[in-house]
Amino acid sequence: MDAYSGQMTRLIQQLSQLPGIGQKTAQRLAFYIISMPEDRVESLSSAIIGAKQKIRLCSCCGNLSDSELCPICADPDRDKRTIMVVETPRDLAAYEKTQKYTGVYHVLHGAIDPQRGIGPSDIRLKELMSRLQGDVDEVIIATNSTLEGETTAMYISRLVKQAGIKVSRIASGVPVGGDLENIDEVTLLRALNGRVEL
Amino acid sequence: MDAYSGQMTRLIQQLSQLPGIGQKTAQRLAFYIISMPEDRVESLSSAIIGAKQKIRLCSCCGNLSDSELCPICADPDRDKRTIMVVETPRDLAAYEKTQKYTGVYHVLHGAIDPQRGIGPSDIRLKELMSRLQGDVDEVIIATNSTLEGETTAMYISRLVKQAGIKVSRIASGVPVGGDLENIDEVTLLRALNGRVEL
Numbered sequence: 001m002d003a004y005s006g007q008m009t010r011l012i013q014q015l016s017q018l019p020g021i022g023q024k025t026a027q028r029l030a031f032y033i034i035s036m037p038e039d040r041v042e043s044l045s046s047a048i049i050g051a052k053q054k055i056r057l058c059s060c061c062g063n064l065s066d067s068e069l070c071p072i073c074a075d076p077d078r079d080k081r082t083i084m085v086v087e088t089p090r091d092l093a094a095y096e097k098t099q100k101y102t103g104v105y106h107v108l109h110g111a112i113d114p115q116r117g118i119g120p121s122d123i124r125l126k127e128l129m130s131r132l133q134g135d136v137d138e139v140i141i142a143t144n145s146t147l148e149g150e151t152t153a154m155y156i157s158r159l160v161k162q163a164g165i166k167v168s169r170i171a172s173g174v175p176v177g178g179d180l181e182n183i184d185e186v187t188l189l190r191a192l193n194g195r196v197e198l
Numbered sequence: 199m200d201a202y203s204g205q206m207t208r209l210i211q212q213l214s215q216l217p218g219i220g221q222k223t224a225q226r227l228a229f230y231i232i233s234m235p236e237d238r239v240e241s242l243s244s245a246i247i248g249a250k251q252k253i254r255l256c257s258c259c260g261n262l263s264d265s266e267l268c269p270i271c272a273d274p275d276r277d278k279r280t281i282m283v284v285e286t287p288r289d290l291a292a293y294e295k296t297q298k299y300t301g302v303y304h305v306l307h308g309a310i311d312p313q314r315g316i317g318p319s320d321i322r323l324k325e326l327m328s329r330l331q332g333d334v335d336e337v338i339i340a341t342n343s344t345l346e347g348e349t350t351a352m353y354i355s356r357l358v359k360q361a362g363i364k365v366s367r368i369a370s371g372v373p374v375g376g377d378l379e380n381i382d383e384v385t386l387l388r389a390l391n392g393r394v395e396l
Contacts, residue, residue, distance in 0.1 A: 005264040011249040014242045019230050025218065031288060032217050034249050034262070041250040044212045045243045051209040051232050052239040064232070066203040090229060 008034070060131070062107035062124050064089045072096075072104055079103045081137040085128065085156060087111050087144055095142065103140070106131065111148035112155055118148075120155060129159060138166040145172050206232070258329070260305035260322050262287045270294075270302055277301045279335040283326065283354060285309050285342055293340065301338070304329065309346040310353055316346075318353060327357060336364040343370050 008030060016026035033041060057063070058070035065071075072078055072092075082103030086092050092105045108123040132139070139160045143149035153169055160167040173191035174183055206228060214224035231239060255261070256268035263269075270276055270290075280301030284290050290303045306321040330337070337358045341347035351367055358365040371389035372381055 005253050005262045005268065007245075007249045007252045007264050008262050011245045014245040017238075017242075018227055020223065020226070027288065027291075028218070029216055030249065033246055034253055036250070038250055040215075041247060044215075045247040047205075047209045047212040048231055048246070049239060049243040051205045051228065052234070052236055054205050055203050055232055064203045064206050066205050070203065088229075090225065093225070 057107075057109075061105045062089075062109060062127065063092055063105060077102070081135055082140065083128075083131065083136060083138070084140040084142050086142050087149065087152070091142065091144070103138075108143070108152065111143055111146075111152040113148040113151075123152070125156065125159075128156070129163070132160065132163045132165055136165055138168060140168050140170065142170045255305075255307075259303045260287075260307060260325065261290055261303060275300075279333055280338065281326075281329065281334060281336070282338040282340050284340050285347065285350070289340065289342070301336075304337075306341070306350065309341055309344075309350040311346045311349075321350070323354070323357075326354070327361070330358065330361045330363055334363055336366060338366050338368065340368045 011030045011033065012023070012026045015021055015029050016023050018026075021029070033044070036044075054066055055064050056066075058065040058073055059068050060073040061070060063070040063072060067074075079102050083106050084092075084095065084101065084103055085106045085108060086095070087108050087110060089107055092107055095101050095105075106124070106128045108125065108128075110118055110123040112118060112120055112123065128139075139156070141153045141156055143152045143156075157167045157169070171194055172187070173194050174180065174187060180188070209228045209231065210221070210224045213219055213227050214221050216224075219227070231242070234242075252264055253262050254264075256263040256271055257266050258271040259268060261268040261270060265272075277300050281304050282290075282293065282299065282301055283304045283306060284293070285306050285308060287305055290305055293299050293303075304322070304326045306323065306326075308316055308321040310316060310318055310321065326337075337354070339351045339354055341350045341354075355365045355367070369392055370385070371392050372378065372385065378386070
C-alpha cells in the first residue's frame with residue numbers, strides 16, 4: 001500500500017522516469033512542487049506541455065524553433081555565407097554561448113554511426129547539401145571529437161569539397177585551463193600534431 | 199538573443215527553478231522532455247498540476263492525501279491506539295518503507311524552533327492533543343534527532359504524560375552498518391548512554 005496519496009505516488013513515478021532523476025530526487029522534487037504556489041506549478045506544467053507541442057525544427061538549419069525559421073536564421077545580421085555544422089541543438093547552443101560566432105548553423109540531429117546502423121541518409125545531410133546550392137563561402141564542421149563525429153566530419157568534408165566550397169574542422173587539442181597530466185593521450189597527440197608556430 | 203526557441207528557453211528556465219536542478223541539468227531534462235512521446239509528456243505535465251491541485255492533508259493525521267482520510271488512517275487493519283509523531287510526510291514515508299510499523303501517524307508539519315520563531319502553535323500539536331481524547335495507548339515520538347526535533351519531542355512528551363498516556367521516543371545511536379570511526383561524538387555518546395544489556 002502507498003503511504004502517500006495516489007497523486008503524489010504518480011508524480012514521483014513520473015519524475016523518476018526523467019534521466020538522472022532517481023527515486024530520492026523525484027520524491028524531493030515532488031514535495032517541492034506541491035509546496036510551490038499554484039501559479040508557479042501551472043507555469044511549470046504548461047511549459048512542459050507547451051514545449052512538446054509547439055517546438056519544431058527550423059526549416060532552414062534544423063535548430064529548435066517556435067516558428068518557421070529559428071531566431072538565428074531569421075536574424076538579418078548573421079552571416080548566411082558561413083555555415084557551422086553541428087550534431088545537436090545543444091552543440092549549437094554551446095557555440096552560441098561564446099557570443100563570437102556570427103555565421104549560421106546546420107544541425108545534423110545525429111552523426112554517422114555504422115555500428116548502430118545510422119548512415120548518411122539518417123542525418124540531415126541532404127538538407128545541408130541543398131543549402132550549399134546557394135551562396136556559401138565556408139562550411140565549418142563542428143561535429144563531436146568522437147569516432148562518430150570524426151567519421152561524419154570526414155564524410156561531409158568530401159561532399160563539400162566536391163561542391164567547390166571551402167571546408168574546415170574546428171581544432172582539437174588541450175582544453176583551455178586543462179591540466180596536461182589529466183588529459184588522455186589521444187588528445188595530447190592531437191594537440192602536438194596540431195601545434196601552431198608562434 | 200536566445201539560441202533556442204522561446205518555448206525551449208521557457209522550459210529550461212522553469213526546470214532550473216527546481217531545487218538541485220542547475221542550468222545544465224535543466225537543459226538536459228528539457229531536451230529529453232521534447233524527445234519523449236507526446237502522451238508521456240502529457241502524463242508528466244498533468245501529474246504535476248494534478249498533484250498540486252488535488253493533494254490535501256488527511257483530516258486525521260496530516261499526511262498527504264487525495265481524500266478526507268489518508269490510506270493509512272482509512273486502513274481498518276492499522277492499530278489506531280498507537281500514534282507515531284513525525285515532523286513531515288517524508289519521515290512518515292521512511293517508516294512506512296520498513297513495512298513493520300502497524301500503528302498510525304501524526305504529522306506535525308514542522309518542529310518547534312524558537313530561533314526561527316516557530317512555536318508549539320505553529321505545528322499540528324493541537325490536532326494531536328485532540329486525538330488523545332480518544333482511545334490511545336501509546337504515543338511514539340519520532341521527530342528528528344536535531345536540536346529542533348529534540349525540543350519538540352521534550353515538549354510533546356510532557357503534554358502526553360499529563361494526559362496520562364504512555365509516551366516513548368525512538369532510539370538514537372549508531373546506524374546499522376555504520377562504521378564507528380566515521381560517526382560523530384554526540385551520536386557515539388548517545389549510543390553509549392542508551393546501551394542495552396545483552
